[in-house]
Amino acid sequence: MSERLYLIDGHALAYRTYFALTGSGFQGTSRSGEPTAAVFGFTSVLLRLIEKESPDYLAVSFDVGKTFRDEMFPEYKATREKMPDDLRPQIERIQEVVDAFNIPVFVKEGYEADDVLGSLSRIATKQKVHVVIVTGDRDLLQLVNEDVSVSLPGQSLADAKLYSPSDVAQKFGVTPDQFVDYKSMVGDKSDNIPGVAGVGDKTARRLLQQYLNLENIYSNLDKIEPRFQKKLAANKENAFLSKKLAAIVTDLELDFDLGACSAPAHGNFDIKKVEQLFRDLDFRTHLKKVAMLA
Template structure:
């Protein structure tokens, strides 16, 4: 049987609001533009495109007052106006949706939920499976055998997909009964009154027995509790009004145009421009068809697990050192340098576990040398590790030569574990960026090069892959790793000349050179040495604390009787 086509419907307003309130207001660009709602919305959208691979996709937004406001002026009347900080982010969100070539559907007089409900019903009539993405549980009433709902959890990044069974497990009711449930318990967020005096547990019990609010009133005399029966009788009009307000209408005057909402082409260049403006470096590689570049294009991602690595213009002239004469020539050149930038390629992000695969070095912009020492793919075509470290030791320990690195504590730790302790570090570009802007989202070298040098570097995922298919650097060929490693030291070397003037300008140079840089080697040494624990003393302390807790429990129990 052919797989059913899938439609994804995005509740634009609910998702943006949820992101705005869930993500910190510190998410902003260097120029001060707040981006928390835009980032959260875009990140969720890209996740959905990656995980769900929809055939069709639409975004719906609210457009002001609706028929509910006209019929019941108190509807959402207590809500504050949209914060200005969120209002202008909606414009950015629309820019991104437009660049992704996703249609936006709106209907004056109706909420986005109504538009989504109408489109979901039309999709079901055409045999499509529908996933609604939202930050609002109101949409749960639309769930049926063809419609599911993806909603963000307590943390915005945590998502849950609900189907009919999921709703029954959570509420003890069927999705269609949730409007009846809200008719009884009300909804303070929307100012829907409900029935005063009847709570969630009683409402659930009544609906499990009678099925709907209409049937409850037809059997009102069967409700055993006098208090609940009188409360229901008194609030009959409010209950039916509440159900009317809570019910998502599915006959909005909009049409599902499958041709217009087919997902497959988008303006990559425009998206990258927007992401650069918003400093969304971490989202660049999550674009659909992320391995393909160019102007608006047809995607190849959805039909394949992987695709060929993207061709990039080489910005760094790289040299692979695999012979002793070549190593001697490199060492001789570096001996004359005022500063040397170094970087290690390894098998792990844990410096205490990582095995050394190669070392990259440079003393000038635009160039980089790579010395492979641990590639499993290159048997007999690498210099012995001990010989390489012995040759490099005079360079990396000479007090006359300044040493640069990015996240240097990692490199220092790895080299020390392999027999080459580095005495000091003159410049760490990651620490420099953090000192200049503690809220920076560009602490990674690739992001920092993009932000400071406007250079798009090769992500490590192009070499070692992602997820279950991810490998380690020692299993990647020297031919592929060498230009990557050379670019790392090249960009780090270039960044020093960009970041140093800014540190001086902000009067941070003394703090950077006299506190931060000396601390790198101290922290590396501390981490390698570890912390000695007095286990016997800690066991004794634990036993004493248990006794005190037990005594406190007895005291509390005596106090409450």
């Protein structure tokens, strides 16, 4: 069995844990009044991952601001609600947790964490390492192949599903390679990706099953039933814009040292630093778990 590198999608996991816990009534406040729901949830997932999955390597990526997609399409993600006021400072705390465990963080100006994760996956698999991406974002499913799996949360934080190529096909009716083409037609309301107006899930899947990709669909437009032919023709520009917006970049140059990503274990992180941080955050249950790693 090959060694495994777990890549954590920092912002996506922070959002997911924040809304999962606050939505369930979790107070998420330290004795000093600091909001901690997202930090607690993120740290819970991290510790569970280390304990249950025993990864050989770990790394994290965070978003760092505007990207080339915003320049390409100023309305990109414009419909999203702004980050909750009590979540913003928790991102910094999460970064402190990651730093305390001596887990490398990778970011790239002008690109999203998705692009960094995609590029890290490409680099790592060339080194014969199996990659598992831990995220709350289905967009990462386009990266799935025999050497890359994606872990998405289920109904609870502890209920995660690991997607292989066959799992993606079974769940969504398209292959990982077709995921971007699918999104190019159906769009994405959360990212404000337009897609093709009037083409929905069933039609997009049927077209991809028949023509394999967006380019072939447009090359065979005259063979498609008239009502969808008209919609596709009228929205061709939006379709190919959507494909550019949805496609994850996988060829970024990153300073990646696999050895530096060794998962937290005895001797390779400062346990006193972690314990002090957990005391500051009143994470008493986590204190017991981290002692087992030392």
